[in-house]
Amino acid sequence: MSSKPAKGTPTLVDIAKLAGVSRATASRVINGVPTVDKAMAAAVRKAVKSTGYTPNPAARSLVNGKAGSIALVISGSDGSAEQVFGDPFFGRVTGGVVKYLGTVGIHPSLVLADSDQARTDAVNFVRRGNADGALLVSTHADDPLPGLFVAEGIPAVLFARPARPVPISFVDLAHGRGAAMAAERLVERGCQRVVTIAGPADLPAAQDRLTGFRQAMAQYGKPYVPVAEGNFTLASGEAAMATLLAEQPDLDGVFAANDLMASGALRVLRDRGRSVPDDVAVIGFDDSEPAHAARPRLTTIAQPIEEMAAEMSRILLDLIADPSAPPISKIFDPYLVTRDSA
Amino acid sequence: MSSKPAKGTPTLVDIAKLAGVSRATASRVINGVPTVDKAMAAAVRKAVKSTGYTPNPAARSLVNGKAGSIALVISGSDGSAEQVFGDPFFGRVTGGVVKYLGTVGIHPSLVLADSDQARTDAVNFVRRGNADGALLVSTHADDPLPGLFVAEGIPAVLFARPARPVPISFVDLAHGRGAAMAAERLVERGCQRVVTIAGPADLPAAQDRLTGFRQAMAQYGKPYVPVAEGNFTLASGEAAMATLLAEQPDLDGVFAANDLMASGALRVLRDRGRSVPDDVAVIGFDDSEPAHAARPRLTTIAQPIEEMAAEMSRILLDLIADPSAPPISKIFDPYLVTRDSA
DNA sequence: TTGAAAGCGCTAACAC
């Protein structure tokens, strides 16, 4: 059948020979160049199918200077690898990215940047051509990594706005709007004495949620909202709730900046004999696992994480296609998920 | 200073020229070949440092036929992308892999195989040279993917033993031993009427846990252990606990095959006015987030997931270095984490 | 020990 004994995986010359055309033509067909004779194109495609040929990505990259891949950089504080990945939030972001990129045939390289060394390595990894651009997901808003990528002129997109202004594209959530939705819900239920459990003050997202909530409450004629700060953990939510209860024993509405703290609040409310949502209405934020696990199930503000992750990927792809394009941002609206707690 | 205007990123010839040696020698130094004149080697290293040179991975791959990368394949049932990544278990495996591989300078490509199409794509991805081997993490034990990789002769290692025997390397947990530890703990506490909430019968891990628990209890003189099957969810844990309570109202010890079901059990026990651990001792499995969030905090059996993930990576690297090596497996011991519920 | 030279598989001018 064939003129020569096939050795190893087939290459373009094998295809060309088999189809009776030149390497150039075979290459054209494979890359979808339209100006090719029908018959020849068909012959090439047949050869490809029969041999199971797939182009060698290294050879391709070498000639056209593109890696055909992108890096998904998870940037955490020093040495906090496992914690980062154990957080479903990052898992969902990763899932959204992988899912979307999979549809265009690209599989991201996961790189962990949790030390200065790792950060430079990450930059070099893409700088040297292992990836055409980077998706950055940080645990901390004041991450130095975005700056590094920008400085190298590497196409990059952030998940969540950076704490300090950096000329870089990003996607983010309208945290303030989400908080306002919570306020609206509480007010609609008729809550008169509403309090809030805020997140860490140094986190832009936590700030936005607090500010958004206060502003919305002010619009509803409640300019003063008692607040206790937590750090997004269950225990801090419990502590904050206890503090708030001491300050305002007759409170009837709680907005917590995340679900875990809301779960903590639910617990102390229950221990104090307050019925939720009858005595006190509680709303969380994120629609994460704890929201489902809580009893009563938590009414919460959800973020379209996967959608945001997909958009982030799309933006990066565009940026890679046209590196001179200016940074852009896209802000997504959260939505209220009504369950039993409010 | 330099003889020619530097255009773009430096290449090996730039280094060679700068160091006054041939490309071959420069390459040798960079690749750590020992038989190079001290002075020349020093000159090359200096040139590398001054230019910030890094080898082009595509060119390297092209010549030596190795990708210098590996694929981390998450294989789920059809279309269940997000769910998979939202599960901290997979997050921890991923974290362990990324962390370990990072130490040897390699960043895995994440590929999601959640459809037949995606599975073939995944195989092709590495077959065509994007990766030298694959790490496989499946949600279902009867995953067809391991077989596909084996059939292609691609180096691959599994996290958890496959349901049907396949000649492939894997790491796994001694699930039965973990269950036995739970049994021992319960018996030591003096529990007399112990029951268990099992996982899905078609999952090898769940089977092992149930079998291990029964065998251990039998050794302690308790050949009969009432069992109710759940599906690893909170709700199924609640249902199972209710069933068991109906069957054995005076039970005083519960072993649940995972923490989420144990949390469910804790809840109904509490609702029925049983005090944990005084009236009833409860032990979970996995030491996952719910174990911390539960009240009382859950005593549970922990798996060294990150360690297992690192070992899986190590095994793959060895396999890539010597593809003719036979499949090997490594089984890790779980350990008891004592908290408040038992 | 070192250098010259031959590719690895592919794409993209550039002629035909």
Add this chain to the structure above:
DNA sequence: GTGTTAGCGCTTTCAA
């Protein structure tokens, strides 16, 4: 429209 040819940047015989 199609084929020829020149590399992309690197490693690696093979001589010297």
